[in-house]
Amino acid sequence: AQSVTQLDSHVSVSEGTPVLLRCNYSSSYSPSLFWYVQHPNKGLQLLLKYTSAATLVKGINGFEAEFKKSETSFHLTKPSAHMSDAAEYFCVVSDGQGAQKLVFGQGTRLTINP
């Protein structure tokens, strides 16, 4: 069975500084991995996805993530934080088998300080 662990429940950075949100996964199959963002009282928006092509994945709004199989990690980064990045971020795994169920991490709340 798949699982996801987001290592930080809350990350706080200053505007203009780098962002790092950490995610480790466990999967019996070759996983597909996603990062979703949820702004306050809003729905879920796909930031980026890894599907066994390039290990460095670029997403929207300047975010990117690197798939590292040896470390079973899929950390999300952004070189320079913007106030509008404040939101809840979810790391998600799907084993791509069967019914394509998504398994969510617990979420990381990102706060941006002016």
Added chain:
Amino acid sequence: DTAVSQTPKYLVTQMGNDKSIKCEQNLGHDTMYWYKQDSKKFLKIMFSYNNKELIINETVPNRFSPKSPDKAHLNLHINSLELGDSAVYFCASSQDLYRRPRPLGYTFGSGTRLTVV
């Protein structure tokens, strides 16, 4: 031209009532899902339908009954509502999961915030 739309956006109701949440997608997707987000923001799948056929049914009380009249709609009916049912319910859709290569990624609706008092 909303891709996945849910109604209502907010729902406040008393314990013991029966309520429904509707979901429609205009993306031509074959698979639809219901997810529940609890008060700690944790998201978990409840149900999945592919072409009107139930394919995922997680451990959900029998009071929850999904209905898919056609592949563009997946409604969620909840009987005898309890306080613990308070949550945000998200509908989502994805392309035909039996296609090869397998398409990936969901499109989520904006959620329905259910409050049981």
